[in-house]
Amino acid sequence: MVDLGSEGYQAGISSLSEDTAMQIRTAAHATRFPTSPFASRPDKAEKAPAGIPMAFGPGEELFGEGDEADFFYQVASGAIRSYKLLSDGRRQIDAFHLPGDILGIEAGEEHRFSAEAIGNVTVVAYRRSRLGTLIQDDPAFRDRIMTATLRSLERAYDHMLLLGRKGAQEKMATFLLDMGQRLSKDDETLELPMTRADIADHLGLTIETVSRTLSHFARSGLIRLLPAGRSIGLCNKLALRKLDA
Amino acid sequence: MVDLGSEGYQAGISSLSEDTAMQIRTAAHATRFPTSPFASRPDKAEKAPAGIPMAFGPGEELFGEGDEADFFYQVASGAIRSYKLLSDGRRQIDAFHLPGDILGIEAGEEHRFSAEAIGNVTVVAYRRSRLGTLIQDDPAFRDRIMTATLRSLERAYDHMLLLGRKGAQEKMATFLLDMGQRLSKDDETLELPMTRADIADHLGLTIETVSRTLSHFARSGLIRLLPAGRSIGLCNKLALRKLDA
DNA sequence: CGCCGTTTTGAGCCTAGTCAATGTACGTGG
DNA sequence: CCACGTACATTGACTAGGCTCAAAACGGCG
Numbered sequence A, B: 001m002v003d004l005g006s007e008g009y010q011a012g013i014s015s016l017s018e019d020t021a022m023q024i025r026t027a028a029h030a031t032r033f034p035t036s037p038f039a040s041r042p043d044k045a046e047k048a049p050a051g052i053p054m055a056f057g058p059g060e061e062l063f064g065e066g067d068e069a070d071f072f073y074q075v076a077s078g079a080i081r082s083y084k085l086l087s088d089g090r091r092q093i094d095a096f097h098l099p100g101d102i103l104g105i106e107a108g109e110e111h112r113f114s115a116e117a118i119g120n121v122t123v124v125a126y127r128r129s130r131l132g133t134l135i136q137d138d139p140a141f142r143d144r145i146m147t148a149t150l151r152s153l154e155r156a157y158d159h160m161l162l163l164g165r166k167g168a169q170e171k172m173a174t175f176l177l178d179m180g181q182r183l184s185k186d187d188e189t190l191e192l193p194m195t196r197a198d199i200a201d202h203l204g205l206t207i208e209t210v211s212r213t214l215s216h217f218a219r220s221g222l223i224r225l226l227p228a229g230r231s232i233g234l235c236n237k238l239a240l241r242k243l244d245a
Numbered sequence C: 001c002g003c004c005g006t007t008t009t010g011a012g013c014c015t016a017g018t019c020a021a022t023g024t025a026c027g028t029g030g
Numbered sequence D: 001c002c003a004c005g006t007a008c009a010t011t012g013a014c015t016a017g018g019c020t021c022a023a024a025a026c027g028g029c030g
Helices: A128-137 A139-165 A168-183 A196-203 A207-219 A237-243 B128-137 B139-165 B168-183 B196-203 B207-219 B237-243
Strands: A052-056 A061-063 A071-085 A091-097 A114-127 A189-191 A223-225 A231-234 B052-056 B061-063 B071-085 B091-097 B114-127 B189-191 B223-225 B231-234
Touching (some): A071 A128, A071 B139, A091 B139, A128 A139, A128 B139, A139 A168, A139 B091, A139 B139, A139 B196, A168 A196, A168 A207, A168 A237, A196 A207, B071 B128, B071 B196, B091 B139, B091 B196, B114 B128, B128 B139, B139 B168, B168 B237, B207 B223
Antiparallel strands (some): A052 A114, A061 A114, A071 A114, A189 A231, A223 A231, B052 B114, B061 B114
16 A cells, blocks of 8 residues: 555555555654554563554644754654744745655754645654664665655755746646656546645645646646545546646 | 865865866766866876866866766855746746855765866766765764755755745846845845856746846846946845845 | 947836635644 | 525635736946
């Protein structure tokens, strides 16, 4: 169920199967879900990556900008938005994190952006204090961290191109294709976990423009907007790719 | 002369003093400067970080998007722009790299963006093939790499906020303050190495808007535009910071 | 001195933002 | 089961900030 990517992290996350996904190790700010049989099992110090399963409900904050960076996280299920705010409330969503993605590793002591669950989310958390050891002792883990960080950077650079130089239609086309790749099962339909406001704040647009552009795409037959508004069928990927520039 | 930052990289770069900066180890695409006495000295396998000094002239490409990522680089002097292009030529400059900065490390086999020298640049190049070994064997080097990568990511996230959510004046104010911090000696005057076009493509604006905004700032007494157009005095940092949001 | 790249300035336009109203889905409680 | 409230989404009319096109000024260099 959890797609860990090609460099997929198996060892630490394997304990978090579909059935056990609800096990929660209580962390200060984590939502407490119904305790499972495993919930209070003492922390057997298994060697190597010992992740702490956690769960968060819709809108819940994993960490805020400026918070002490005690943990970093790998998404097990659900979607997370990481964002920054301007003093007057304008928001920029830097990234959406889907299963397999790693987030919250910092060079300094503090988190440099905020992260919230979109819908229900399960993650595996790792203590920052162990990062050094893990990187030192576990070459595979080190690779995963390095690769994940570099992939984040690649994504960020791609996204800067979008934010700085693409028009509304190009932004939406890029977004739809990217999401299609990242979270569609049949490669045709995608169930967006986020609201229009999230999309707008990710693409540097307004909700109105997002909505209008989607309607326009639908009228032009590029996509099919399914009733609920959150499901989208990509009818004409070729045309979308052409818009993508 | 070379500021290596707080986690500054000393060992490897120390061989690249002002006087020896012109030593070039010939690399496929590197400009050949007049060969120094050291130019063809056999590669004594000194242990640990063995950097290869290189130099590039104005506008020269260190690497292009899609090129094989044989090397990564640490800037010794000068400034480098890294950018991406859209099919129709629109350009987004993701970052300006100043002395001490590391660039060009990739998760995959290829560079994901292009990098060009602005003015004359000297760098220390490292073979990608050695990256694994260096990271494995040299904890200090590993830290520098990790930290540099994470700092790039932080910068990228900050810049996405700018690109997606700030207005022209806020963008310019942020840019000026940032550059002021990164490359001013007296913390009052800064000598910009890049053209208006570079600034525009970095901030997601046009040259005209950059120029107009600077003129506006100058008229308002926030900055002083020195004759050549490339030197700027920051008269009223407080006001700039307020614009920065 | 004259050319060329860069920068500045101006006039008009266009894309996306703002403001506002309506529509739709869903959950709660009468 | 339906009325209502809330949150999210859509659509429309108008505005504005930044872009385009165009021309002139500036500065460096051969």
